[in-house]
Amino acid sequence: MEGQDLPYVLIDRIGGKHGVYEDHVEFLEKHFHLITMTEYLENKKFLSKKIRAIYMWYHRPVINEELLQSLPNLKIVASSGVGIDHLDLKLLSSYGVKVSNTPFVVSTDTADLGMALMLASSRRLVEGYQIAVSPDTEYFPADWLGAEVSGATLGIVGMGTIGYKVAERAKAFEMKILYHNRNRRNKEEESAVGAIYCKKIDDLLQQSDFVLLSVNLTPQTHKLIGKRELELMKPTATLINTSRGLVVDQDALVEALQNKVIKAAALDVTYPEPLPRDHPLLKLKNVIITPHIGSATKKTRRLMMENMTESIQAGLAGLPIPNEVLL
């Protein structure tokens, strides 16, 4: 197939901090004629009519009304990852543009990271590492203890695909599992992981040693965990967030951690990402933050890219779109 016959797909950039991965380009260029934002801006007149899809990697390029107006033949936006809170779905729909994400391929990695954060926080792994490698360490203190994960109570807020996979893993650690969700799961699903439904989030918060958030960000889940919720938690409890920074009232969290209202937090997501370098969360000893690595494995990122390619191809061919996001 000639380069010119391949559909024109807009991307932000290749390489750099958050660009399309260089080792994905070969695969992508078999199916698409990739146009970077720089190239597009340099040759808008010619390219604007050619572009039929946007490959949105790590929330870039940013899509606004101006861009949509200048791309009359845009059919589909493929977004990496599962979250779509960064997209204005109504706006895109009004321009007749379809949207896809990659919900399933990220779920096991994100569940694994949730478990990793829970274990690292509870057993003081990062602190321990610092002691182990510090030039000042002469001996390992015998009176330095963490808290047990096995047999503890885990409260999962948001029992979707990711939340359920966390439950499957936690069960093997003999944890008691509570969950809160918009809808209750069926009996078989509950008993397979031994999960107990908490209709009121308060019940979950009051009983849990670990509270893990795995909800989508929607207007309803915005600041779902605020001062009130943090005060309902045990003072020995840990908050783990692998969903979106905005699900937590960050200022309330800082206060709660400083005043020992809760014991610790482990956050893969914050608002913004990254936090400003003088943010109080970065100074707290009882906080672990990771740079949004929920789905950050070579294999998964590759699968995401392949899924997005499939979705774009289907969208352009007028076929049913795998992983389409509907309004």
Add this chain to the structure above:
Amino acid sequence: CNMVRLLEGMVKRSFSTGSVDRPRVRHSDANSEILLTRQHQEFLEDRKRMSKKVQAIYLWWHKPVIDQELLQSLPNLKVIANSGVGMDHLDLKLVASFGVKMANAPRAVSSSTADTGMALLLASARRLVEGYHIAMSSGMEYSEADFLGVEVTGATLGIIGMGSIGYKIALRAKAFEMNILYHNRTRRKEQEEQAVGTTYCEKIDGLLQRADFVMVVVSLTPQTHKLIGKREMELMKPTATLINISRGAVVDQEALVTALQTGVIRAAALDVTHPEPLPRDHTLLKLKNVIITPHLGIKTDKATYMITEEAVENILAALNGLPIPSEVLPS
């Protein structure tokens, strides 16, 4: 049992003050006095009076050191109860030659240690410590593509040493849909294998060649000393991770440094080293693809309490001439 609460109280008190060697007030019931490691100083100060009274020693974190001199000076010593499961710091034959029984605390350690193994596996695979530094540091420039980790779900885990800790690791790994291989002196029963979906590797080589994660969970014995050396690491995949939660001496540390520096294996996560801590100029401390933790093993509130309970059970059984629940015999 009063004795448990007394011992637990003493252990907790010494933790909260943070001191390692401050002498403590001794608790006793009518017939026995428990010599605690932290009282060693007190004992040395009043040896004459105390030496005949001591019937049991409770070892906390390998102290006090049990040598010929100490054993000779305690004519009525009946039992040494170890905290934790490892007994490699004791000369079992020497102790037995004095007619003193020994016990460890195997039940209490297995879940906490298995959790430590899983914590290290996950942290290494997902580059958690590196990620932490990026997130917390001031303006570190990085390219996301350079900081990707490796998948845990669906990967192959090779467990070397399938005792009670190894088995608990298998139970946890199964929930991550891992493909589990194991190598052990003796093969487990079929039902036990099926319950965790694990495949026996009679030869360690087969395990090393196929595993994405190699988890070492053996006791330290003359046979397991430097069990994982240059040869074993070269059999491993270059994308594999070595996790050691057993004893530092089970791994040939110099060979490990070379393997990590030359990409023979991807990474290592070590809860144990030899010695602990490592000298501050040791190369392992500087390698980016190594996580070292300060022997987290069983360091949780719950586990340390349970260890104390088990030790007390062992001591009381020995002093009452009953079978000792976790007796360790010199092999």
